[in-house]
Amino acid sequence: MATNPPSIFSDSRRKANRLRTLSLQAGISAPARFVLDDMVDDMAERLAFVRHEPEKVLVIGDYTGRMADEVLPHTASINAADLVGKHAIDLSRPFPVTGFDFVGVLGLLDTVNDLPGALIHLRQALAPGGMVIAMFAGSGSLPALRKAIYAAEPDRPAARMHPLVDTRAAAELLQRAGWKDPVVDSHDLTVRYRSMDRLIADLREQGLGNVLASPAPPLTRVGLDRARQAFMAEADEDGRVTETFSILTLSGRRSLAGT
Template identity: 40%
Template sequence: MSQPEIFDRARRHKRRDRAAPAYRDHAFLRDHMLDGIHERLSAVQREFRDVLDLGSFDATFTLPGATITRLEPGKRFAEATGAIHADEDMHPFPPASFDLVVSAGVLDSVNDVPGALALIRRALRPDGLFLGAFAGAGSLATLKAAFLAAEPAARFHPQIDVRAAGDLLSRAGFALPVADVETLTVRYSSIWSELRDLRGMAATNLLPDARPLGRATLMRAVQEFTEKADPDGRTPERFEIVYLTGWAPDESQPKPARRGSGTTSLADALKPKK
């Protein structure tokens, strides 16, 4: 028997289609992630020719000199940009198709994250690079607290923390895996402004059993959110951006030393120098 899925795939597709026309007005979070990905790319001294943009939204990721294939689960985004219309954990690419895969702002809403990472690793050529970014554990802390105070119901997605992200990279077979986190704080004039951004970036509730918000719950959440405002009336919200870096294994890569091969004991290393 198959496992129940965390997110409603059809709802995810519809939310992305709804967000497509005005997405640029709310794309600050993915833009920030792409800046982080480009910063990490700039530290790699090699050229990438065949690139996959996995979960490409409005196709703003570019890399001079590269051929970029895009995959996008939203039909309207895909039609507008020429992307392949498919889910990130069900993509059709054969092994060793790309030397770089990037993914910004999607892995936090993919049903099968381990499967998606395994497919990414499979699609990379030996010594190919994966760079990803998504909103991880600790994101939307203010909004979560406001809604939980208003109604103790499951309205927010489970989130992946940075340690679990690193473990997922290792389990997927990546070499030299690195996961790190960066905090981005955004200050909102009202809860409505934040909810508009989340709708605009297709980041609202995708849980299968999500219930509509009642007016009383929403009004209580508005009050809770407003009470957390700074003296200037703006309420800070936190986005914890988890960045992933992993390489497809290759014989040319540095290998960790074999266990027990060291020539200096820990006791000797800790002795004070004379």
């Protein structure tokens, strides 16, 4: 008997968070976008390595437009989509258009309640032999911030940062979803900060904030001060804290038989 996946994340909060991100990216001078830029650069290298030159493409989550402008063949028919807007896609449901030679997903999958289902829908959106590359922040991301948040309320810690997928779990999910030639790997992106507040601002500008279905109440002023002090306790001799974003990459194909 089929059961619905647990509602760890709030769909309405995900969409509101995405709208805020798009607004900040459009309205702020030089907004942070280094996580997405890193994903685009990495995806470009992977496509070049496998010499995959698709003709019909779907790109989901690239608010910079770099995939279409700099990475994909100019002869390709490129469809751009996101969680919100005119061309919104619901990753938890079958896609309205299929038959793509390539689907690239930048971010977004880390806050899907039914990740196995989303991976199945991605495979079904491909033409036979088509390829998917999906990237998002995975397990091991933001260790300094997680430690600081825990220090803010050590006696009764609340869930303020959502759970993340690791490489082993991702590999098992790809097999369950029926991807052909599945590959899972990760790499670390490091950034140095002079304050926790600047890190929080960067996360908000890039849509990496908390979208849990049952969010914890805001930290008290005392708790926030504790978190800031714990964060800066990790600073090096230059007064900067090195934070890590562990980028998880899932890639695979649909079989030539179309299964």
